[in-house]
Structure formats: structure tokens, C-alpha cells
Amino acid sequence: MAKDEDKIIGDLTSSDYKYGFTTDIEMEFIPKGLNEDIVRLISQKKNEPEFLLEYRLKAYKKWLTMEMPDWGHLNIPEIDFNEIIFYAAPKKKKELESLDEVDPELLDTFNKLGISLEEQKALSGVAVDAVIDSVSVKTTFSDTLAKQGIIFMSFSEAVQEHPELIKKYLGSVVPIGDNYFTALNSAVFSDGSFCYIPKGVRCPVELSTYFRINAANTGQFERTLIVADEGSYVSYLEGCTAPQRDENQLHAAIVEIITHKDAEVKYSTVQNWYPGNKEGKGGIFNFVTKRGLCEGDNSKISWTQVETGSAITWKYPSCILKGNHSVAEFYSVAVTNNFQQADTGSKMIHLGKNTKSTIISKGISAGKSHNSYRGLVKINSSAENSRNFSQCDSLLMGDRCGAHTFPYIETNNPSSIVEHEATTSKISEEQLFYCQQRGISNEKAIGLIVNGYAKEVLNQLPMEFAAEAQKLLSISLEGSVG
């Protein structure tokens, strides 16, 4: 095996990032750095109501008092916030009437990524709110959705059209001062998506957003807010790739989900941002706060993530199970290769009675990367008969990577049941040999084995997304064997 693995490790580094291209679109920048004037300028450029400016300023002041978190199993280089441009928007030449008027270069970018708006519009029935850098370019299907009372638009638009909803829900799950990056995001968030599903409505299509970081040195501060009113359902997809850059790019997003009584939100992510080159240079720093609130009884939130990109991932999609009988799930596959570092997991906070949460985490480490699972299961004294099941599996490829598990469990109610299972395994030489003896190349064999390992999680993804994610897993480990 040793010989094989040396080869695997050696070849791992030969795999280049497939989406390393940039789009030459006219950009509008504001000056580098962060101060109160910049915050005001962002708000002013977006023509925001007073309450939002107040919100941003409060967040900025809070941020000034806070420090970068250092408890993750991560080695984070110092970030110079004065070198970051906090807002960039593609310049609009004129108001767009239809998709045909969208910048052809922009459409081309989507095509390269395999995200053809036309195709998606025509074939798959997926409404796409495509975000390039900070401003939404085009929202499709809005009309169809609007007929059912579903609101799905860019965050900026929602601020203009539904300020009352934004005011009511913004920051209600992730408070400004939750952590360093939430304060930063709350001060300077540029754009994102807003989604509201009215009472009793089952959203007929998968809603999806594609993020793409595209301007050098432009921090991305996305803000997503999803509200599912009583008895409603929505499946929301988020997928990202970013072009190759030498300098590290900061990304600090916030996603908030609120489910009212009997409502369900399924949130799926495939994340494939530039992970840095084989020497560990460059790559996206991804500090994300995602949290859902099962506000009403019998409500449900399900997070599914496939994380293959970013130089640093710091991300813990979490749920607060407030409503009685509410259900929360977290399914994750995190792949790290070369010098990537990931510290990811989930928090499940049980407040309501008979609440139930599940955590399934599958880490895959290759190269010289480090992959950590960090999770908190907290059972409040009020959460009678609540249950949690956590399973954290790690798969190692080669002998120079690391897998770490940091589970925290706090139980304050004797009637609750909390289970935790963890395994660590390696792709064995026997498995590879068995596949090869059946005519399957080493590379395909790794793809098969890894996808098999991650199956429990991939099965949670919507069909078309699952296929994409499977490909992504294989691509991420491509060149990993000879």
C-alpha cells in the first residue's frame, strides 16, 4: 500500500482547479478598507431604508469590539481588512427586460460552469437567482412563483419591496453579535437571496442560488433569509464555484432560516470554491454562519452540504429546535485535499419537547489537508423526551492528512437520549485491487468508493444536484491516483 499511496499523494497535487477562469465584466468598486463611511456608502448605494442603515452601523460598532475566533482546528493567516473592497457590483448598462439582455459574457460564465440560465429555465424547472459578486443579475421564474404568493428575489430587491418582512426576520436567528463574522456580515452584506413561502404553500420547484466570487480582492458578504410560514415547504439549493486567484479571498456569509408551525425547509449546498493551489497558496477563506430556527411545532429544517472547495472552511449549519416535536437534520460531506483546512459540523439546540435531531457527517481527507468535525448537541432542561443521533465518519487517503472529531454534548434533561457514533477508515489497498481486477481504473475506483462512503449524505440531495455532487467528489480527488 505504501507504494500506492505515495503515488496517490504525489498525483493528488497534479489536479488543477477546473473553474479557474475570470470574467471580464465592468465592475463598480468602492474604496478599499472598512470604516463607518464605507458602511454608510454601501447602504446609500443600495438605497436602503433607515432601519437597515441603523442595523449595519450597530453591527459595525459591535464588530470593532470583537476578535477573530481562534478556537477552530485551523491555521488562519492574518486578514488585513483594510485591503479588502467591501462592495463590488457589475455595472448595469441599462435596465434588463429579459434574459437576452444579460451581458453575454456573464451568460458565458454561467455556461462554462454548466449553469445555463436558459437551459435551467427551459428544461429543469429550477428558478435561479444568480449572484455574480454582490448584486443579483437576473431572477427567473419570479412570476410563476409570485402567483402562489411565493417571494423569491435578491435580498436588495426584497429590502425595497418587502421591508416589513426583512425588518421582522433579519437577524432573528443569527444575531448581529453572534460571532466576529456575523457582525462583519451584518455591517457590510452586499446581496443575497430572500425567500418567503406563504401559509400552506408547497413550493413547486427547487429554488436555487449560484454564488460566484469574481472580482479580485472583493470580499463576499452574502445574506440569505428564508421564511417558511405555517404548513409550507420549500427545497432550496445553493451551489458555488469561484475562479482561480492568487490572493486569498474572504467570504463571510449568513444564512437564516425560520420555519413556522408544520413548515419544512430543506437547504442543500454544494460548495466548490477555489481551494488554493497545490502549494497551499491562495484559495477562498470561507467563514459562514448558517442557522435555522424551528420556530413552530412540528416544523422541520434539514441541512445537506457537500463541501469540496475553499482553502479554509469554518462552517457549522445549526438548528434551534424551539417548537415541540420539531425535527432537524444535518448531512455533510466535506472533502479536503492538498493544504485545505476544514473545521465544520453542526449545532443542535433542543428547546422544545419531543424534538429530534440527526447529524450525519462524512469527512474525507487527502494530501496534507486537515478535516475536523466539530459539533454541539445541547439538550435544554425544557426539552423533554428529545433525541439526537450523531454519526461522524472520517475517511483518510494517504498518511499525511489529518481527521479530527470534536463532539460536544450537553444534556440538561434526564428524559433525553443522545447517541454519538464515530469511525475512521482508510481506502484499503484490497478495495482498490478488487475494483481494478474487475477492469475499473484506480481513479474510477476511488470515485466509486468515496461516493459509496458518502452515499447516505448524497441521497439527501435533490436528484439533479446529487449527480452534480457525485461528479464533484470524483473531480476533487481527480489525479489522486496513477
Add this chain to the structure above:
Amino acid sequence: MLSIKNLHVSINGKEIIKALDLEVNAGEVHAIMGPNGTGKSTLAAVIAGREIFEVTEGEILFEGKNLLEMPIEDRARAGVFLGFQYPIEIPGVSMTNFMRTAIDEIREYRGEKPMTAGEFLKYMKEKQKLVELQSKLSGRSVNEGFSGGEKKKNEIFQMAMLEPKLSFLDETDSGLDIDALRVVANGVNKLKSPDNATVVITHYQRLLDYIVPDFVHIMYNGRIVKTGDKDLALVLEEKGYDWIKKELGEELN
């Protein structure tokens, strides 16, 4: 089809196979018998391309090509199959997906068009029937949670699917009850054709009640020391391996 000349194989400097010769032609069934630790499984592993073994001398030609220079997967694609003594589990990978991937790769190697999903499923069903493998097995992960008998049947099923030219079955009969043994043997017999050849490696004569070999080889101490027809197996069963040792001892003396 297969021509092995003066093969020497070592692991960690220890010689396991010493000057082995073997000729296998299309249409033939060979049985290799012998006590534990005489190099039978090593021979099969070397044919399949297991890298932990070092071939220090000799050659292996498969259809005139130097097998030792071919990567493992190319040997398989060219028609070499190994029935594993201990089949490997691959969690989460369904038998259907596993076989589909293998057949796609083999067909591509041979310059053939890929099968459509419909064709493949039909083909798989036929083969399952042939080897009496229950259909529910195909939805399960490769060998995961299979009983010993199911694992061995699954090896024969894969052999049926891949239609190899040369199959080495490494103690496929070990650990099987008599019914499973019959199923495995029937599968091998049904797959026999004038164009392919099978080499069964076994400890016991009982498999040879069901699979009738054209040649029986007795392997001892890294070499084939005796070759005969099916009756040799019966003699061996009757007299035991000590007979071989004694006879060899006499020869050596």
C-alpha cells in the same frame, strides 16, 4: 492462452514460487491442488497483478502478450478474472453500479459501444438467473453483509457478467455448504466454452465432483510437482498429501 515459464516469485525476499511452468489452452479446465502455503494463491494473485509480490524470474504470456507488463485493470479488461478467496466489501457501492462501471470500462477498452441502461439491466438479469443469484442481491452494496456463500456466488456472478477468457478461482469452494458448492460449480460449468479457460484452485477433491477438470496439477513447495487427469485428484484424496511428500522425497533421494 496462458503460458507460464520458469516463474519465480518472492515476497519480502522470501521465494514462494520456484520455477513454475504452466500451459493453459482455450476450452480447458485446470485444477491446482496442494497443501496450505505452497504458493497456489500467490500464483493467482501474480496473474491478476497484485503488486506486493515480486517476480524475480520467468515470464507469463497471455494470448502472446507479456502479462507482467500490463497494469492490473488492463489485464482484467483483456479477459483475466480472479475469483477471490476472500471477496472484498465496498460499503455504499451497489452491485449494479459496480458492475456497470466495470463493464463500461471494459467495453471502452475494447472499443465497444457502452450498453444502454436498459440493455445492461436485461443482461444483468440474465446472468443472475444463470448463476442462481437472487435478484435482491444486486441492489445491495458490494459484498457488504453477504454470507460466505453469497460472497462466493457473487464472484461467479461477476465472472458471468464480465465473460473473461481466463478465470482463476482461488479456493472458491472453501467454506461452502454442499448446496452453495453445487450452485458455484454449476455456474462455472455453464460459463465454460471452447473460447475460455478456467483454473480452479482447491484443497479438496469434492469440488471436482462437480467441476470436471481436464488437468489436475499438484503444487508443492512453490512448484507443480505432478500433473495428471481427473483421476489424480482421486488418488490424492485417497492417499493424502503425505503421499506426494514421500514420492518427492524418493525423487530427491
